[in-house]
Amino acid sequence: MPTSPAPKDTPEAAIGTGTGGVPRLFAVIRALTEVQAEGGRVTQLARTVGLTQATTHRLLQSLMAEGMVEQDERSKLYRLSIDFFALAAKAGNAGDLRSLCRPVLLRLCASLGDSIFLLVRSGFDAVCLDRSEGPFPIRSFTGDVGGRIALGVGQGSLAILAFLPEAEREEVIRFNLSRVREYGVYDEVYLRTEIERVRQAGYAARNTGLLEGMAGVAVPICDREGRAVAALSVGTIADRLNPDRLPTVVELLKREAAAVGPKIHPFDPSLRRPSQSLAGSAATQRIPAPG
Structure with missing residues (x-):
């Protein structure tokens, strides 16, 4: 029997087991670019992307696992990592x-x-x-x-x-x-x-x-x-x-x-x-x- 698509805000959709999760990952990345200087909290980012805090946290953890996001140990604020910018610079061939x-x-x-x-x-x-x-x-x-x-x-x-x-x-x-x-x-x-x-x-x-x-x-x-x-x-x-x-x-x-x-x-x-x-x-x- 065909399986139903994952609900909008389930862990499977959040992590991105298919193409449906990709837009959410990029939504978080775009939200992070807006707060790159000071960093962003989960609650703030969740409001920006329109997802629950739990889902936003899982997305951030996925991006951290890939080295694209980093979290300050003291402030707990999230930022795009140096690896993200290095990758973007390399892709731009500049x-x-x-x-x-x-x-x-x-x-x-x-x-x-x-x-x-x-x-x-x-x-x-x-x-x-x-x-x-x-x-x-x-x-x-x-x-x-x-x-x-x-x-x-x-x-x-x-x-x-x-x-x-x-x-x-x-x-x-x-x-x-x-x-x-x-x-x-x-x-x-x-x-x-x-x-x-x-x-x-x-x-x-x-x-x-x-x-x-x-x-x-x-x-x-x-x-x-x-x-x-x-x-x-x-x-x-x-x-x-x-x-x-x-x-x-x-x-x-x-x-x-x-x-x-x-x-x-x-x-x-x-x-x-x-x-x-x-x-x-x-x-x-x-x-x-x-x-």
Whole structure:
């Protein structure tokens, strides 16, 4: 005798013993993309996809078993995993941001004769994903590849912070304010004034004196949605970034950033877990603040 199809919300339908379960799995995946930054609870996801909590939990467990979803042990929140994004990036046949920007860094370094940095956001920090060394000895906040600095300190991280969506920007400011104060010249008024100046100018360039004799200028790299995910930054000695030369440097940086932005793969793992794209143990080292 023919068997009846599984009821809409039975365990068999939830897990997906046939094609009927596939849409539900993808519904959960789509729901997770909407809460990827903060993570989602079973109750929240169940409401979004229109299933019971028990069924949604079984779907999440199935996705976790395949490595596509991860759960934070402390908060119990669910997120799409790094394996999911890596799989999507591989399927899209797109180079990661570091590979995409490597020719850009080399080109800018040759054109300007200065050190060029690629920074990406990592939570409340900016991480140096790559750099191309110029002929002048310089010091930078992030140091070598893998170095970190609080968003808001240094031109590259300030360029990223300034062009984050407003809600994210406010969250970062609240979290990082005590951290940036450790540098001695920052307070909330100053930081917000700098952010507004960067937003109006479209770039960050000011010698704060935190690194004596050093100067920098940076522009954000925005993805297809206009969200700042990275920055191109020039680090050089202060004399080389005078008012006459600055517009030329800014124009070159903006041109390269504008060309890279549309090519960024939306599932690039290096933008979600920068340390996965860094070579060596430097990825986990924190660079101390300049003395």
